[in-house]
Amino acid sequence: MNTTAQDSGKPGVRHEQPIVSAQNVTKSFGQHQVLQGVDFEVFPGEVVLVLGPSGSGKSTFLRTINALEPIDGGVLTVCGERIGFSAQNKPLSQKALAAQRQLTGMVFQQFHLFPHMTAAENVCSGPLHVTRTGPQQARELALKLLEQVGMLDHADKYPGQLSGGQQQRVAIARALAMKPKVMLFDEPTSALDPEMVKEVLDVLMDLRQTGMTMMVVSHEMGFAKAAADRVAFIDEGRIVETATPTEFFNNPKTERAQAFLGKLL
Numbered sequence: 001m002n003t004t005a006q007d008s009g010k011p012g013v014r015h016e017q018p019i020v021s022a023q024n025v026t027k028s029f030g031q032h033q034v035l036q037g038v039d040f041e042v043f044p045g046e047v048v049l050v051l052g053p054s055g056s057g058k059s060t061f062l063r064t065i066n067a068l069e070p071i072d073g074g075v076l077t078v079c080g081e082r083i084g085f086s087a088q089n090k091p092l093s094q095k096a097l098a099a100q101r102q103l104t105g106m107v108f109q110q111f112h113l114f115p116h117m118t119a120a121e122n123v124c125s126g127p128l129h130v131t132r133t134g135p136q137q138a139r140e141l142a143l144k145l146l147e148q149v150g151m152l153d154h155a156d157k158y159p160g161q162l163s164g165g166q167q168q169r170v171a172i173a174r175a176l177a178m179k180p181k182v183m184l185f186d187e188p189t190s191a192l193d194p195e196m197v198k199e200v201l202d203v204l205m206d207l208r209q210t211g212m213t214m215m216v217v218s219h220e221m222g223f224a225k226a227a228a229d230r231v232a233f234i235d236e237g238r239i240v241e242t243a244t245p246t247e248f249f250n251n252p253k254t255e256r257a258q259a260f261l262g263k264l265l
Contacts, residue, residue, distance in 0.1 A: 017080060018043050019182050019213045020065055025074035026237075027060055034060045036237035037074070042182065042215060047208050049224045049245070050217045052234035053260060058217045061234065062184045065215070066106045067097050078103045079181050102130065105175030106184045109191050111167040113159040119146060119170045120155040126178045138177075145173040149203045165196030169203055183207065185216040219264065225249065233257045 020042040027035040034057045042048050052058050063069040064076055067083050070091075076083045081100060084092055092100065113122050123142035127133035133141070146152045149169040159167050168188060175183060185204070189197040201223045207214065208227050218224070224231060224245050231248040233241040235256045241248070252258045 016044055018077075019046075019079060020215070021075075021077045022061075022065075023075045025061075025064065025076050026072045027057075027064060027069060028072055034237055035064070035071070038234075038237070038239055040232060040239050040242075042213060044213055045211045046229045047214045047216065047227050049228040049231045050215055050234060051219070051224075051231055051260070056234045057237040058234050059186050062106065062186050062215060062217060065182075066104045066184055067101045068106075098130070102178050103181050104184055105178055105180035105182070106186065107168070107171050107175050107188050109187045111159070111164070111171045111191075113167055113170060113174070115159050118156045118158055119151060119162070119173075122159070122170055123174045123177050126174065130178065141177060142173070145176050146170070148176070148206070149173045150199070163196060164192045165199045168192065168196075168200050172200075172203055172207075182213040182215065185214065185218065187217050187219075189218065189220060221249070221264075233260070235260075 018041040020040070022038045022040045025035055025038040026033065038057070038061060050058050050061070060069060064071050065078060065083065070084050081103065083100060084097065086092060086096070114125065117125065120139065120142045123145055124138040127138040127141060128135065143152060143155060146155050149172055151166060151169050151173065154162060154166060159170070162170065172188075188204075189200050192200065197220070201220060204214070204216065204223065205227055216223070216228070228245050230242055231245050232239050233248070233254070233256075241252065241254045241257050243253070248257070249261065252261055
């Protein structure tokens with residue numbers, strides 16, 4: 001496995017620059033403060049499992065990294081770029097945000113595939129319309145990625161002809177088509193029947209082997225123990241504990257994590 005961070009959530013000695021860096025990140029919806037000063041770093045090639053109770057801020061944190069939600073305070077960077085702001089500390093335009101969003105690939109609970117497009121056309125859509133890749137090159141890329149996620153034989157099928165697990169694998173291929181620096185997964189198996197969960201987790205395991213940096217919100221403990229380098233536990237909008245999976249599941253340090261695992265395991 002990759003070198004992991006220490007329990008502080010900030011590695012003791014890491015010489016490379018983090019892919020994701022959050023410093024005192026805050027986010028509110030109305031009067032409700034969801035993120036209350038998140039400090040965290042994710043380094044190249046790391047797989048981080050994000051755990052926490054419902055409403056703790058897990059999904060919101062991922063959405064801020066993907067520039068889908070603007071932060072209210074703090075500094076959030078991906079590959080050294082400050083998300084949502086220019087080098088002159090001015091808010092970015094929607095066009096600039098869209099370009100910045102290409103640094104990250106996001107896969108949601110629901111698949112959000114275009115129902116009128118085939119699997120290959122769904123994967124092609126980003127390269128064709130965002131990066132202006134030529135049709136033939138985009139199609140070749142789509143087929144390569146569909147093969148990577150085990151969906152090449154279904155390239156010309158529509159989402160309605162695919163199972164939930166198959167649709168999610170197409171969604172992963174679509175996110176990969178933009179060649180992101182980090183992949184964000186927001187409970188990618190929660191909408192799937194149990195027998196379909198494994199086929200999606202197998203894709204994540206394969207991605208890990210390629211060195212893809214990933215943040216995964218999930219309660220799949222088997223995946224966590226097999227693939228994660230670190231577990232980050234969020235509670236009430238703060239990351240209160242980080243550790244290796246073995247350390248976290250066998251010897252959680254905080255009472256809140258102990259109580260959470262007592263209900264989960």
